[in-house]
Amino acid sequence: MTHVPYARLASLWREERAAQLVEFAVALPLLMIFVVGIFDFSSALTLKLKLTNLARDAARSAAADPASDLQSPSTTVPASVMDAFHLIDNYFLDSNLNDCGITARGSPTNLTWTFTATGNGCPSGGLKIIINRGYFFPLSGAAVASASCTSQGTGSPTVFTPVATCVSIQYGYPWRFGRVASILGRSDTLPSQIAAVGVALNEN
Amino acid sequence: MKRPLIRRAAQVCAGTSRQRGVTMVLVALAMVAIIAMAALSIDVITLYLAKEEAQRCADMSALAAARVISISGITGDPSNSGSTGSSSWQAICGGSTSPASQAATAVAMQGVVGGTAANTVTVTYSAGGTSNADCSSLSSGGAFGVNPMVTVRIERTSLPNFFSRIWGNAGTNVSATATAEAFNPSFSATLGNQSSGTIIPVQPSCVKPWIVPNHDPRNPGPQNGLYCDQSGAGGPGPCHTFVSASDGSITHTGISLNGTATGGVIGEQFWLVPDCVYSGSTCSLRPPSPQANIAATAHIKAPQNLEYLPGQTLSSSFAVPSCPGGSGSNYEKAIDGCDQSAFYQCGVQWSASANPNLVDLSENPGGSGDTTNGVQCLINQANNSDVGASTGQDYLNTNGGAFGAPGVFPFQILEGSSNPLVTPGLASGSPITASTSIVALPIYDDSAGAINGTGTTPVTIVGFLQVFINAVDQFGNVNVTVLNVAGCSNGAGTYPVSSNAVTGTSPVPVRLITPP
Numbered sequence A: 001m002t003h004v005p006y007a008r009l010a011s012l013w014r015e016e017r018a019a020q021l022v023e024f025a026v027a028l029p030l031l032m033i034f035v036v037g038i039f040d041f042s043s044a045l046t047l048k049l050k051l052t053n054l055a056r057d058a059a060r061s062a063a064a065d066p067a068s069d070l071q072s073p074s075t076t077v078p079a080s081v082m083d084a085f086h087l088i089d090n091y092f093l094d095s096n097l098n099d100c101g102i103t104a105r106g107s108p109t110n111l112t113w114t115f116t117a118t119g120n121g122c123p124s125g126g127l128k129i130i131i132n133r134g135y136f137f138p139l140s141g142a143a144v145a146s147a148s149c150t151s152q153g154t155g156s157p158t159v160f161t162p163v164a165t166c167v168s169i170q171y172g173y174p175w176r177f178g179r180v181a182s183i184l185g186r187s188d189t190l191p192s193q194i195a196a197v198g199v200a201l202n203e204n
Numbered sequence B: 001m002k003r004p005l006i007r008r009a010a011q012v013c014a015g016t017s018r019q020r021g022v023t024m025v026l027v028a029l030a031m032v033a034i035i036a037m038a039a040l041s042i043d044v045i046t047l048y049l050a051k052e053e054a055q056r057c058a059d060m061s062a063l064a065a066a067r068v069i070s071i072s073g074i075t076g077d078p079s080n081s082g083s084t085g086s087s088s089w090q091a092i093c094g095g096s097t098s099p100a101s102q103a104a105t106a107v108a109m110q111g112v113v114g115g116t117a118a119n120t121v122t123v124t125y126s127a128g129g130t131s132n133a134d135c136s137s138l139s140s141g142g143a144f145g146v147n148p149m150v151t152v153r154i155e156r157t158s159l160p161n162f163f164s165r166i167w168g169n170a171g172t173n174v175s176a177t178a179t180a181e182a183f184n185p186s187f188s189a190t191l192g193n194q195s196s197g198t199i200i201p202v203q204p205s206c207v208k209p210w211i212v213p214n215h216d217p218r219n220p221g222p223q224n225g226l227y228c229d230q231s232g233a234g235g236p237g238p239c240h241t242f243v244s245a246s247d248g249s250i251t252h253t254g255i256s257l258n259g260t261a262t263g264g265v266i267g268e269q270f271w272l273v274p275d276c277v278y279s280g281s282t283c284s285l286r287p288p289s290p291q292a293n294i295a296a297t298a299h300i301k302a303p304q305n306l307e308y309l310p311g312q313t314l315s316s317s318f319a320v321p322s323c324p325g326g327s328g329s330n331y332e333k334a335i336d337g338c339d340q341s342a343f344y345q346c347g348v349q350w351s352a353s354a355n356p357n358l359v360d361l362s363e364n365p366g367g368s369g370d371t372t373n374g375v376q377c378l379i380n381q382a383n384n385s386d387v388g389a390s391t392g393q394d395y396l397n398t399n400g401g402a403f404g405a406p407g408v409f410p411f412q413i414l415e416g417s418s419n420p421l422v423t424p425g426l427a428s429g430s431p432i433t434a435s436t437s438i439v440a441l442p443i444y445d446d447s448a449g450a451i452n453g454t455g456t457t458p459v460t461i462v463g464f465l466q467v468f469i470n471a472v473d474q475f476g477n478v479n480v481t482v483l484n485v486a487g488c489s490n491g492a493g494t495y496p497v498s499s500n501a502v503t504g505t506s507p508v509p510v511r512l513i514t515p516p
Helices: A006-011 A015-063 A079-094 A177-183 B005-013 B022-072 B088-093 B099-108 B330-336 B370-379
Strands: A112-117 A127-136 A163-172 A193-201 B120-127 B130-132 B149-159 B172-182 B202-204 B210-213 B269-274 B305-310 B358-360 B438-444 B456-458 B461-472 B478-487 B502-504 B510-513
Touching: A015 A079, A015 A127, A015 A163, A015 A177, A015 A193, A015 B022, A079 A112, A079 A127, A079 A163, A193 B022, A193 B099, B022 B088, B022 B099, B022 B120, B022 B149, B022 B172, B022 B478, B022 B510, B088 B099, B099 B120, B099 B149, B305 B358, B330 B370, B370 B461, B502 B510
Parallel strands: B202 B502, B210 B438, B269 B305
Antiparallel strands: A112 A127, A127 A163, A163 A193, B120 B130, B120 B149, B149 B172, B172 B510, B210 B305, B269 B478, B358 B456, B438 B461, B461 B478
């Protein structure tokens, strides 16, 4: 192996080479944007996919449980809400997602339980789980379920008002894309949380 | 030794002026590949996400439709007899304006697919290889009568795409299909989607510990002032069964209005009365037992009535603590909550060994007040002294008729004033889809042997009743309206009973299936 002579190293700084470096410096942010963007958006969408499945599985599991535990909601979290909560929490733990040390504590607002956590070094934005066991909406003309799982009006029910369970999961996602985009002078704000909502008609 | 490649390349280019701008050209060329990768990773995962969201919407939607069908009772009317004055199938799943289809669409529209709600939701009903948007055009007496299947197809058009646009690829569509069924085990050996000569039993959860004999107190109807099972000249004789003990089929199919049994067993109303004398801390059987339509006493409501026996409850966990003020016995908890350890095995023959279904006479369901307390807690009923004046609980739309007698079909459940949904803003009196007043109870084969005078007795469960509790009185009498009947035979009849039960929350469970 021969060593690179100093003369050659010095020749790197000849005019043409420098021009290449300048060109590269111009192209680099563009490349970075694409590479980081691909990486960042793909993982965000993958996370959204997981949370979507999870929210709807949790809604289904709670909706299949009896509603008798909701008769006198108190500080004790009802069994059906615990079912949905544990399904979510166990999935987080099993798939190496940081569950932010979330615990099923808290008192409900009507039939909506909200659990939040920001600990355990979890992504900024934290983890928020909203479970509304008495989610109702008009039979026709309802909007899609919101991330807050707030019940919608009943419209004028002629047949019935569907009573369902709504589960919303909001999980912080640390975007890297924003920082890269700021190199190009952009200041785009991306949502700090990925949210997914699931609705299942109560069976009981 | 060869020189390193980079240096050789550098040497080749060195000294020429053509390399100026070569990085730009390379980057521009690479950009095509990079954009292709971006298209692959971001656009494709967007599509996957939308596909998954569409699938989940379709699943929930199909389950919602199946659940509306399940609770409607049309699986108790397999021949679509028209006993309510019009086609009962038509009233539940007859096209896009029917309750089942509307529920499916409403639930599907709750979920986002690629950012907004789905564009089209198509609901079809099928049985035996034919499908239709109007289930009443399917053959009556066929598989749809016991195992109605509903298929929902969700489509979302013009999904946004970001990078594949440069190839002129605009507006991708995704669609997803899901099929759910409501499974009534009655007749399942010879009729249904997967009939194979074997009865497939059901195992509902949270069954209430009220074991009733296989006597339909309203069938046959009264004659000469006497009800069935009552002795005396000119009476109608013994009551018929709810379900056949040999093949699990429903004895008196059809739907009745106004609490009568003229059209069939679904919709008939009667009192469940304790088969125990009122006094005492344990149950002393009320001879002769068991039967229907026993004469009224100070503690027993007048016919039509049906005696129930307390089922055994184990000292294990329950879903809910008992309401304040109650005795908190396990029997009471099993009523006001969900007894998760009780599994009533339908179609398992009576035997001294390994039969988990026991009548337990250590509980006096009437005298202890446990039934009254439990039911009041379960259904939010405020007053137990006068059933007609009881308030708070959900009730059936009687259309001006007698209390507890459904006057319209589809049966409508109206929200009571103490329902926990009132506070979040669902006005009292609204028709709703779910109620804690809907419970399941086991039917036992009373022809297999007598109940022991004390202690426990194993019994053969031949089916389940799904009833709507209208009210309870202070003596443990429970006024109910039948919503569904499910039979799975006594395990010793014409057909073998599968050991794999279909589990669910109701005696007519709903589940997602792969269409046969």
